[in-house]
Amino acid sequence: MNMLDWNDDKMSLGIKLIDEQHKELLNIINLLANSITNNSQKKDILTIVDKLIDYADYHFDVEKELFDKFNYEEKDHHINEHNSFAKKFSDLKVEIIHDEYYTNKSPIDIAEEVFNFLIDWLLNHILYEDRKFVDLFKEKGIE
Amino acid sequence: MEIHNNTFINKQSFKITLIYFIISFLWILFSDKFVNIIFDNSNTISYIQTIKGWLFITITSIILYFLINKYIQKELKNNQALEKANLLLVEGQKIANMGNWELDLINNNLIWSDQIYVLFGVKPQEFKATYEGFLSYVHPEDRQKVNDAYTNSLKEEKPYFIEHRIIQKNGSVKYVEESCIHKFNEENEVVKSIGVVHDITNKRLIEIEKNNQLHINERLFNNLEISIWNEDFSIVFKELQKLKLEGIKDLNTYLESNSDYLSYLAHSIKVLSVNQITLDMFHVKDEKDFITSISKSFGDNSLDVFKDELLAIWDKKDYFRAEADFITLNNKKLKAIVSFSIPKIEEDFKSIPVSILDITEIKEKEELILYQSKMASMGEMIDNIAHQWRQPLSIISTSASGIKINNELDTLTSEKIDLCMSHINDSTQHLSQTIDDFRNFFKPNKIKKEFYINGTFEKTLNLLASQFNAKNIQIIKNIDEISIIGFENELIQVLVNLINNSRDELLKKDANERYIFISSTKVNNEVCICIKDTAGGINKNIINKIFDARFTTKEDAGGTGIGLYMSKKIVVEHMKGTIEVNNEDFIYKEKSYAGANFKIKLPVFKDKS
Numbered sequence: 001m002n003m004l005d006w007n008d009d010k011m012s013l014g015i016k017l018i019d020e021q022h023k024e025l026l027n028i029i030n031l032l033a034n035s036i037t038n039n040s041q042k043k044d045i046l047t048i049v050d051k052l053i054d055y056a057d058y059h060f061d062v063e064k065e066l067f068d069k070f071n072y073e074e075k076d077h078h079i080n081e082h083n084s085f086a087k088k089f090s091d092l093k094v095e096i097i098h099d100e101y102y103t104n105k106s107p108i109d110i111a112e113e114v115f116n117f118l119i120d121w122l123l124n125h126i127l128y129e130d131r132k133f134v135d136l137f138k139e140k141g142i143e
Numbered sequence: 144m145e146i147h148n149n150t151f152i153n154k155q156s157f158k159i160t161l162i163y164f165i166i167s168f169l170w171i172l173f174s175d176k177f178v179n180i181i182f183d184n185s186n187t188i189s190y191i192q193t194i195k196g197w198l199f200i201t202i203t204s205i206i207l208y209f210l211i212n213k214y215i216q217k218e219l220k221n222n223q224a225l226e227k228a229n230l231l232l233v234e235g236q237k238i239a240n241m242g243n244w245e246l247d248l249i250n251n252n253l254i255w256s257d258q259i260y261v262l263f264g265v266k267p268q269e270f271k272a273t274y275e276g277f278l279s280y281v282h283p284e285d286r287q288k289v290n291d292a293y294t295n296s297l298k299e300e301k302p303y304f305i306e307h308r309i310i311q312k313n314g315s316v317k318y319v320e321e322s323c324i325h326k327f328n329e330e331n332e333v334v335k336s337i338g339v340v341h342d343i344t345n346k347r348l349i350e351i352e353k354n355n356q357l358h359i360n361e362r363l364f365n366n367l368e369i370s371i372w373n374e375d376f377s378i379v380f381k382e383l384q385k386l387k388l389e390g391i392k393d394l395n396t397y398l399e400s401n402s403d404y405l406s407y408l409a410h411s412i413k414v415l416s417v418n419q420i421t422l423d424m425f426h427v428k429d430e431k432d433f434i435t436s437i438s439k440s441f442g443d444n445s446l447d448v449f450k451d452e453l454l455a456i457w458d459k460k461d462y463f464r465a466e467a468d469f470i471t472l473n474n475k476k477l478k479a480i481v482s483f484s485i486p487k488i489e490e491d492f493k494s495i496p497v498s499i500l501d502i503t504e505i506k507e508k509e510e511l512i513l514y515q516s517k518m519a520s521m522g523e524m525i526d527n528i529a530h531q532w533r534q535p536l537s538i539i540s541t542s543a544s545g546i547k548i549n550n551e552l553d554t555l556t557s558e559k560i561d562l563c564m565s566h567i568n569d570s571t572q573h574l575s576q577t578i579d580d581f582r583n584f585f586k587p588n589k590i591k592k593e594f595y596i597n598g599t600f601e602k603t604l605n606l607l608a609s610q611f612n613a614k615n616i617q618i619i620k621n622i623d624e625i626s627i628i629g630f631e632n633e634l635i636q637v638l639v640n641l642i643n644n645s646r647d648e649l650l651k652k653d654a655n656e657r658y659i660f661i662s663s664t665k666v667n668n669e670v671c672i673c674i675k676d677t678a679g680g681i682n683k684n685i686i687n688k689i690f691d692a693r694f695t696t697k698e699d700a701g702g703t704g705i706g707l708y709m710s711k712k713i714v715v716e717h718m719k720g721t722i723e724v725n726n727e728d729f730i731y732k733e734k735s736y737a738g739a740n741f742k743i744k745l746p747v748f749k750d751k752s
Contacts, residue, residue, distance in 0.1 A: 004545070036534070036541045041612060042615060042654075106534075112540055116544060122548065
């Protein structure tokens, strides 16, 4: 059983493209939760973090493209949040690669940190910030 | 060779002449009277006179012949005896290394027997035979003494006896004894000194050597850093003999039920003397005071130690050695090692040198190290606990977050609650198990117990597992089921130390090449435990030092240098085993590696079955 399931009522923005990408993030969060309960090794956690970085690059690009296209007025603030997300994960990757020997954090510690960050991201960014541009996008005919 | 002196010859000549004179006198006195009585014819008388004259010559010639013959025969016999005696004397002097001399004071003429020349190392023609010549051979330090002795004895007209040294021509020193008497003339003046010189060099050298040895022994006795008590155990020896004759078999039990007897024996020992360092060690000034109140210096366990001494003597052991407590005069406690060789013969029990080595400081240091090591492994263990706890804590935290977010997203189903709650439950059980494992490890073992090596490894790896998973360190086990008797937790401490050392080294290596190989096998009556890693081995320059106290390569990383020292102490002193390390090159899964290989050998006790 997954830790999180998609709930259309609460989570869907009504924009199919973006909803699909958010579902993808939910999968990654579930993977992470599993890796913690299974006491996964560093390399598995690193794979998940890599996946997350790829996902973020792709997803943020898509959103940014749409912001530019429709001239979203809170664009800068939103993109700032994206950038801090990206930075957070590239930093975490460095920490994981460099081992606990130097950072005094185990891979599980980092996984937990990532998990909590993503939950927070889910609640504050996807369910809050992203909602702000839904009306604009819908107005412009994005489904 | 000397023949009879003049007096003797004069005497003999006089004797012969006197006999001739008496016979001639009697002959002339009586023969004429006798002829005149018998004969009255003057012609006949004149004729008889002529015959008588011839007869006189014949008889006196015959008498003279016998007298001279007898004298010469006697003389010859004397000479032979003398020659024999002289030969004996010369040989005797040679054997005895003894010579005699005679100093004619009137002519200052010194006569030496052959052996004196040998003794002085000169040839007769090389020596100016005078008193001054003799003095020149006397050792310069003794010359005055010898001269004084001789001149005083002349003055006092008494014999003298003196020992002095002479220096031979080749420089070697001889020790001689000299004795002398004087001869007097009719006026009671000394005319001659006669003396004997005896070579006592060998005897004297042995004595000097003996004295030197005694001196060295005395200096050793007083200069040694170890307190030495010279003790008389003769009563103890006799009492123990008596007990043996009485048929006592088990002295220990006997003494335990006769504590008065034990203390009687303890008091029967007499301390004869102690060396200087003893007085310093016990803060006393006077040896006698110390010896008379010796029992004040005995510590709490002294009677037990004494009992062990008795048992060692009883069992005819070669050596006794034990730790004992003492108290100094200024009331400080001392810990010392008491040791002595147990004599083989009764005579030697009268004087046994017992050495008492002060180890108070060493003991204090050792206790400090032990304490530090405990603290260090405590720190290590707390680190391990933190590691062990991270994953379950992460699961609990993740599960809690999961419930919370599901609640917010309206996706919280009873299945989800079940899932998260069982995660939390499992994790708390894991946490509690971990803390139990560590608590068991820290519980001091009081009694030696039989345990299985494979179980010990399991416990050890349980304590460490979380770190190894997280750090990509793989542990390859090859462990036989072997039971040994001892303190299991101490062995776990050793294994934790060794495996953690490997871990620290492996973390410096590439993540794909981190292996620790653990094996245990039984060889004869020993279990051999090997812990080998792939961390490249120990630097040749330090490999011999790694078991020393306070040796560490990890000063920056909080290394105290006690782990391996304590490991060795536990293995060697507590478990009567050995521990060693060497670097090894080996192949694993078709790849070659280098690493350190720690080998622990422990004695296996016979199975109860």
